[in-house]
Amino acid sequence: MDTFERAVERSRALARDGPAPTTLSRVALGAMVLLAGVHKVLDPGAWAVYVTDWLAPWLVVSPETFMLVNGVLEVGFGLAILADRYTAFAAGVAAVSLTATVGYLAVVWALSGRFGDVLARDVGLAGLALAVAVAALRD
Numbered sequence: 449m450d451t452f453e454r455a456v457e458r459s460r461a462l463a464r465d466g467p468a469p470t471t472l473s474r475v476a477l478g479a480m481v482l483l484a485g486v487h488k489v490l491d492p493g494a495w496a497v498y499v500t501d502w503l504a505p506w507l508v509v510s511p512e513t514f515m516l517v518n519g520v521l522e523v524g525f526g527l528a529i530l531a532d533r534y535t536a537f538a539a540g541v542a543a544v545s546l547t548a549t550v551g552y553l554a555v556v557w558a559l560s561g562r563f564g565d566v567l568a569r570d571v572g573l574a575g576l577a578l579a580v581a582v583a584a585l586r587d
Contacts, residue, residue: 474580492513553570554567
């Protein structure tokens with residue numbers, strides 16, 4: 449057996465004996481939502497840059513306050529996902545929120561060329577959130 453075949457065998461053993469893909473996905477989503485929420489609470493101004501001039505008037509509050517409130521909610525949803533409590537609901541909220549964000553960012557990117565990197569990332573995160581929500585509903 450050559451080095452590549454041994455590496456493949458070891459990888460298969462790790463995959464077989466390690467955490468389930470649904471657990472890995474749930475923990476990754478929960479960590480992302482929690483960390484994003486904590487950062488929004490600590491530095492809402494860093495996130496307010498994603499609010500465009502044409503969106504700001506539609507918000508009931510300032511962009512910074514909007515991000516702060518979202519951050520507090522995300523901390524709660526992230527903790528719920530990590531603790532595997534109300535996972536379907538919390539991941540569903542994350543999926544809807546990220547899908548709406550993807551729609552918004554797609555418009556911004558099409559109109560101004562801004563935030564394409566964030567759009568690309570959030571497409572994957574929306575898919576991850578949807579997968580975690582569906583997996584939780586199946587359990």
